[in-house]
Amino acid sequence: MGEIEGIYTVWLREMIRYFRQKERIISSLVMPVFWLLIFGGSMRSSIDIGNVDYKSFITPGVIAMSLMFTSVMSGISIIWDKEIGFMKEMLVSPVSRLSIVIGKALGTSTTAIIQGIMVMLIAIATGLHISIATFFLVIPVMLLISLGLVGIGLSIGSVMNNVEGFQLIMNFLVMPMFFLSGALFPINNLPTLLRIIPYIDPLTYGVELLRYMIVGVSSIPFITNFLIVSAFSTLTITLSAWLFSRRH
Amino acid sequence: MQNELKLRWLIIEDDFMNVIEVKNLSKVFKNNFKAVDGITFDVKEGEIFGLLGPNGAGKTTTISMLCTLLKISSGEAKICGYDVDSEQSEVRKCLGLVFQDTTLDDRLTARENLELHARLYGVPKEKRRKRIDQVLKMVELEEKENLIVKTFSGGMQRRLEIARGLIHYPKILFLDEPTLGLDPQTRKHVWEYIVKLKKDYNMTIFLTTHYMEEADELCDRIAIINNAKIIALDTPKNLKNSLGGDTIILDVNDKDIEKALKIYKNAKRFDGQIILSVKNAGKQIEEVLEKCRKNKIEVIEANIRKPALNDVFLKMTGREIREENVDLKEQLRRRSRGGFRGH
Numbered sequence: 001m002g003e004i005e006g007i008y009t010v011w012l013r014e015m016i017r018y019f020r021q022k023e024r025i026i027s028s029l030v031m032p033v034f035w036l037l038i039f040g041g042s043m044r045s046s047i048d049i050g051n052v053d054y055k056s057f058i059t060p061g062v063i064a065m066s067l068m069f070t071s072v073m074s075g076i077s078i079i080w081d082k083e084i085g086f087m088k089e090m091l092v093s094p095v096s097r098l099s100i101v102i103g104k105a106l107g108t109s110t111t112a113i114i115q116g117i118m119v120m121l122i123a124i125a126t127g128l129h130i131s132i133a134t135f136f137l138v139i140p141v142m143l144l145i146s147l148g149l150v151g152i153g154l155s156i157g158s159v160m161n162n163v164e165g166f167q168l169i170m171n172f173l174v175m176p177m178f179f180l181s182g183a184l185f186p187i188n189n190l191p192t193l194l195r196i197i198p199y200i201d202p203l204t205y206g207v208e209l210l211r212y213m214i215v216g217v218s219s220i221p222f223i224t225n226f227l228i229v230s231a232f233s234t235l236t237i238t239l240s241a242w243l244f245s246r247r248h
Numbered sequence: 249m250q251n252e253l254k255l256r257w258l259i260i261e262d263d264f265m266n267v268i269e270v271k272n273l274s275k276v277f278k279n280n281f282k283a284v285d286g287i288t289f290d291v292k293e294g295e296i297f298g299l300l301g302p303n304g305a306g307k308t309t310t311i312s313m314l315c316t317l318l319k320i321s322s323g324e325a326k327i328c329g330y331d332v333d334s335e336q337s338e339v340r341k342c343l344g345l346v347f348q349d350t351t352l353d354d355r356l357t358a359r360e361n362l363e364l365h366a367r368l369y370g371v372p373k374e375k376r377r378k379r380i381d382q383v384l385k386m387v388e389l390e391e392k393e394n395l396i397v398k399t400f401s402g403g404m405q406r407r408l409e410i411a412r413g414l415i416h417y418p419k420i421l422f423l424d425e426p427t428l429g430l431d432p433q434t435r436k437h438v439w440e441y442i443v444k445l446k447k448d449y450n451m452t453i454f455l456t457t458h459y460m461e462e463a464d465e466l467c468d469r470i471a472i473i474n475n476a477k478i479i480a481l482d483t484p485k486n487l488k489n490s491l492g493g494d495t496i497i498l499d500v501n502d503k504d505i506e507k508a509l510k511i512y513k514n515a516k517r518f519d520g521q522i523i524l525s526v527k528n529a530g531k532q533i534e535e536v537l538e539k540c541r542k543n544k545i546e547v548i549e550a551n552i553r554k555p556a557l558n559d560v561f562l563k564m565t566g567r568e569i570r571e572e573n574v575d576l577k578e579q580l581r582r583r584s585r586g587g588f589r590g591h
Contacts, residue, residue, distance in 0.1 A: 002370050009367040017355055085351035092315050093338045127297035 010103025
C-alpha cells in the first residue's frame with residue numbers, strides 16, 4: 001500500500017511538471033510534424049516500398065522517434081532532481097528506491113505515450129487510415145517500447161551528475177539508434193553487409209512492431225519483435241533500478 | 249526492594265527518553281578522508297540539541313548519516329530505537345528534515361510541494377488537507393499556497409521547508425543550518441518557530457549551526473564539533489561557566505591604576521583598563537565598586553562581560569568559528585560531501 005502510494009506520488013509529480021510546460025509539449029511536436037508532412041509528403045515517389053506509400057511507412061517511425069526523444073528525458077529528469085535537491089526529499093522519505101525508479105519510469109512513459117498519441121492523431125488528421133481498435137491497441141505497445149527507452153535514460157541519469165554530460169552521451173546514443181532503426185527506410189533495401197546494423201539496434205524491433213500494427217507490413221515477424229522489445233524493456237528497467245539503488 | 253524497583257524503572261525511562269543514540273559513529277569517505285571521527289552522544293525526547301562547529305567540521309555528514317542518506321562507516325546510531333543502517337524505512341518515518349540547500353520542487357506551488365510530501369510519507373487522505381492548512385498557517389504562508397515556489401524569497405522557501413518537514417508529525421526534526429543565508433529578521437522568525445515546536449508539540453529538534461548566538465539562544469544542549477570530533481558537550485550555560493565565570497572591566501583614572509592593581513592581585517591591565525575575572529559579576533560588582541570607593545580609586549566606567557560561546561570555542565580550539573576559516577582540508581571535505589557518491 002505504502003509503496004503503491006509512493007509510486008503514484010512520483011508519477012503524479014511528473015504529470016504536474018509535464019502539463020505545466022505547455023510550450024515544451026508544442027515544441028516537441030515540431031520535428032514529428034516536419035517529418036510527417038514535409039518528408040512524408042514530398043518523398044512519395046522517390047522510394048519504392050511495395051504497396052505502402054512513404055508517408056504511411058514512416059508514420060510508425062515518427063511515432064517511435066517521439067517516444068524515444070521523450071523517454072530518454074527520464075535521465076535529464078533524474079539529474080535535474082539532484083540539481084534542485086528534490087531527489088533528497090524523495091530519498092529520505094519512507095518510499096523505497098525501487099518505487100522511486102518505477103514511479104519515474106511510469107511517469108516518463110506516460111508523457112511519451114501522450115506525445116505518441118498526438119503524433120498519431122496528426123497522422124490521422126493528414127490522411128492515415130487506422131481502425132479504432134488498432135488505435136487503442138497501439139497504446140500498450142507504445143508503453144512497452146517507451147519503458148525500454150526510459151530504462152536507458154534512467155540508467156545513465158543514475159550514474160551521472162550533470163546535464164551536459166548526459167546530453168553528450170545521448171547524442172552518441174539516441175541519434176544513431178534512431179537513424180539506424182529503419183524508422184525512415186526499409187531495412188531490406190540496405191546492402192547485405194550493412195543490413196546487420198539495424199538488427200543490433202533494439203529500436204528497430206519497436207519500429208517494426210508499430211509498423212506491423214499501424215500499416216500492416218513488417219520486415220521482421222510480429223512475435224520476434226514483441227519478444228525482443230519485451231526483453232529489452234525488462235532488461236533496461238532492471239538495470240536502471242539496480243544502478244539507481246546502488247548509487248543513491 | 250522498593251528502591252531497586254524504582255531504580256529499574258528509572259533506567260527503563262531513561263532508555264525510552266533517548267530518541268537519538270549515537271555511539272562511536274565515524275564516516276570515512278572513499279578518498280580516505282575522515283569526515284566524522286568516533287562521535288558519541290544521546291539526545292533526549294523534547295530536547296533542542298545543537299551541533300555547533302565551523303564549516304566543514306562534519307555537521308552535515310553527521311546529519312546525513314543519522315537520516316540514512318549516507319552509509320555509516322563504523323559505530324552505531326539509533327533513531328527512536330531503530331538502527332539507521334538496518335531499519336532505514338522505520339527511521340525515515342519518524343524524522344522530518346530541513347536541509348541546508350533547498351529541496352523543494354520550484355516549478356510546483358507551495359501546496360503541491362506539501363501535498364507530495366504528505367503522500368510520500370503516507371499521510372491518510374482525510375488528514376492531508378487539514379495538516380497542510382495547519383503547517384501553512386504556522387509559517388504564515390497560507391496566502392501564498394498557490395504560488396509557484398520559484399517566485400518565493402529565500403526566507404519563504406526556508407519556512408515552507410520547515411512546514412513540509414512537519415506534515416507527517418515527525419518525532420524528531422533535523423535542521424541543517426536552518427538560518428544559513430537568511431536576513432536577521434527572518435532568522436529570528438525561524439527561531440520562534442523552532443521554540444514553538446518544542447513548546448507546543450514536545451518535538452525533539454536536532455540542529456546544526458555555525459552561528460554561536462543561534463546555538464546559545466535555542467539549544468538545551470550543545471555538542472561542539474571540530475575537525476570531525478566532538479570536543480565539548482553540555483548546556484550552553486555550563487559550557488560558558490566552564491570558562492571560570494564573568495569578567496568585570498573597570499575603566500579607572502590613569503593615576504589610580506597602580507593602586508588598583510595592588511588591591512586586585514589577579515587583575516590584568518589592558519589599555520588603561522583593569523580586567524577582573526569573577527564568578528558572578530552581577531553580584532560582585534557592588535563589592536568591587538565599594539572597595540574602589542574606600543581606596544579612593546576613581547572609576548570612570550565599569551562594565552560586565554558574560555562569557556559567550558565564542559569564548560568557549562576559542563579556548564578549546566585556539567580559533568574562532570568564522571565563515572572565512574575554510575582551509576584546504578575543509579574544502580576537500582565540502583567537495584566530498586557535495587555529490588551523491590556517499591555509498
